[in-house]
Amino acid sequence: MPAWTDLGDGVLVRQSRAYQMNSTVVVHEGRALVFDPGVLPSELADIAAVVERHVPRFENVTLVFTHPHWDHVLGKPWFPLASTVAHVGFADEVERDAAKIDADAKAYVEGAGEPWPRPFEAFEPALKLRGTVGLRIGERELIAYDMPGHSPSQQSFYLPEIGLFVAGDTLSDIEIPWLDGPPWVYRRSLQALHWVFEQEQVKFLVPGHGAVARGRTDAYKRLLRDIDYLLLLEGEVGKAFTKGWSLADTQAELAKMGFVGKDAAYSMNDVHRDNVTHTYEGLLEQADLK
Numbered sequence: 001m002p003a004w005t006d007l008g009d010g011v012l013v014r015q016s017r018a019y020q021m022n023s024t025v026v027v028h029e030g031r032a033l034v035f036d037p038g039v040l041p042s043e044l045a046d047i048a049a050v051v052e053r054h055v056p057r058f059e060n061v062t063l064v065f066t067h068p069h070w071d072h073v074l075g076k077p078w079f080p081l082a083s084t085v086a087h088v089g090f091a092d093e094v095e096r097d098a099a100k101i102d103a104d105a106k107a108y109v110e111g112a113g114e115p116w117p118r119p120f121e122a123f124e125p126a127l128k129l130r131g132t133v134g135l136r137i138g139e140r141e142l143i144a145y146d147m148p149g150h151s152p153s154q155q156s157f158y159l160p161e162i163g164l165f166v167a168g169d170t171l172s173d174i175e176i177p178w179l180d181g182p183p184w185v186y187r188r189s190l191q192a193l194h195w196v197f198e199q200e201q202v203k204f205l206v207p208g209h210g211a212v213a214r215g216r217t218d219a220y221k222r223l224l225r226d227i228d229y230l231l232l233l234e235g236e237v238g239k240a241f242t243k244g245w246s247l248a249d250t251q252a253e254l255a256k257m258g259f260v261g262k263d264a265a266y267s268m269n270d271v272h273r274d275n276v277t278h279t280y281e282g283l284l285e286q287a288d289l290k
């Protein structure tokens with residue numbers, strides 16, 4: 001499979017060898033937006049070279065980060081002078097996790113047979129976004145949606161003029177919702193996207209990992225499938241919890257559930273198991289509050 005996919009309208013998506021992670025480049029009127037440049041150094045050099053061909057001055061490049069997990073935040077040093085955009089909570093998270101981001105990146109990159117050129121350095125985005133907000137960068141309009149549930153500071157982005165939705169780590173065809181806390185937080189985030197897929201002419205949905213969804217219907221199906229997964233997870237863990245089952249018994253029972261990426265080469269089994277734990281712990285917390 002070629003690394004680059006040209007979606008037209010100046011939109012280029014590069015898929016990494018690492019977890020099929022996607023970086024999205026949007027070129028327009030002498031400017032470029034680059035979402036989540038990553039992952040391997042050779043791939044970052046390739047993305048920087050392609051961007052440079054379209055936009056030779058990196059002052060005219062804006063890097064947009066969907067969330068502060070290691071595979072999404074490594075690209076900044078490859079784009080000196082580029083501006084940066086992320087959620088207001090992003091800087092605190094990368095600062096807190098900088099050592100782990102560096103260790104995870106180094107281990108992965110060296111495992112993939114490439115040298116890790118420099119330690120990861122935490123950074124503060126030049127433009128910090130709060131909540132669901134519209135902005136204009138150069139001549140492109142951009143709507144940012146708050147998407148907590150996978151990371152507290154995750155955002156998805158919609159570019160209405162070209163029907164492009166950059167999802168971050170949601171709405172993947174190879175990953176289930178990957179929780180960092182109770183599932184209802186994630187579900188609330190997804191609910192807000194109903195209106196995007198109802199009202200907007202979404203042409204392409206680029207997930208953090210996996211294949212691009214083409215057209216509104218395909219995108220909408222992923223949304224419904226992920227909400228379905230979360231509802232089933234909550235329902236089944238809730239039943240076990242009400243019966244007084246232990247976490248271990250609940251995990252064993254919920255391992256029978258069907259989900260995207262079950263027993264796949266890129267397996268979601270451990271993620272599902274952790275999701276069960278987050279759900280169970282969320283119920284424990286609620287019970288404690290009563």
Ligand SMILES: [Zn+2]
Pocket residue numbers: 067069150151169
């Ligand atoms: Zn992530």
